[in-house]
Amino acid sequence: xxxxxxxxxPMGAVVLLSDAERxxxxxxxxxxxxxxxxxxxxxxxxxxxxxxxxxxxEVLSRSGATVVQVRIDDLVQETFVARVTLQAxxxxxxxxxxxxxxxxxxxxxxxxPVFVSQKVIEEAAVAPEDLPTVSxxxxxxxxxxxxxx
Numbered sequence: 001x002x003x004x005x006x007x008x009x010p011m012g013a014v015v016l017l018s019d020a021e022r023x024x025x026x027x028x029x030x031x032x033x034x035x036x037x038x039x040x041x042x043x044x045x046x047x048x049x050x051x052x053x054x055x056x057x058e059v060l061s062r063s064g065a066t067v068v069q070v071r072i073d074d075l076v077q078e079t080f081v082a083r084v085t086l087q088a089x090x091x092x093x094x095x096x097x098x099x100x101x102x103x104x105x106x107x108x109x110x111x112x113p114v115f116v117s118q119k120v121i122e123e124a125a126v127a128p129e130d131l132p133t134v135s136x137x138x139x140x141x142x143x144x145x146x147x148x149x
Contacts, residue, residue, distance in 0.1 A: 001017040001018060001026060001113060001114045001115070001116050002018060002114070003015060003017060003104065003114075004018045004022075004025070006038050006039040006042060009029075011029070012029060012030050012031040012032050012034070012035055013030050013031075013035025013036075013039070014028065014030070015027075015028040015030055017116065018128070023128075024121060024125035024126065024127060024128075026072075026116060026120070026125050027124075027126070027131070028072075028080055028101070028104065030100075030101040030104075034101035034102070034105065035101075037051050037052070037101075037105045038105050041053070041105055042108055053102070053105040053106060053109060054109075056106070057106075057109050063088075064088065064089040065086045065088050066087050066110070067084060067086060067106050067107070067109075067110045067112065068086065068087045068112075069112065069115065070083075070112055070113075070114050070115065071084075071085075071103075071114070071115045072100050072103065072114060072115070072117065072120055073117045073119075074119070075120050075123050075124055080099075080100035080124075082098045082100045082103035083095050083097060083098060084098045084103050
């Protein structure tokens with residue numbers, strides 16, 4: 001799945017993930033900060049100072065590790081459970097438990113899709129036409145990353 005949109009809400013943001021055919025959409029609720037990071041990465045923009053995911057990317061790069069896969073594997077009490085697979089220098093892979101929001105941000109930063117298990121799709125995905133309508137927000141000032149959400 002890929003990020004289609006990041007929609008601000010009073011409680012944070014909702015990240016819309018869709019499959020290639022746009023036949024199903026997964027709505028992932030995230031916090032304000034996570035929404036900002038995902039929105040910036042989706043727009044291929046950077047905050048003026050490194051955010052947490054930027055720091056993690058730099059640490060991984062300098063250590064010779066790369067993000068090779070991001071998966072949302074489970075849904076537990078309305079919380080998406082994700083895993084990030086890293087590959088170390090000697091081709092050894094490490095699978096790390098992660099929040100869905102962190103996983104999505106990492107996937108965007110590494111130009112990776114977000115794999116979603118069939119179980120999660122069956123439990124939580126909706127057809128695009130079943131999404132609630134959202135009144136349009138005014139367009140943010142694209143020159144100010146503080147206004148990305």
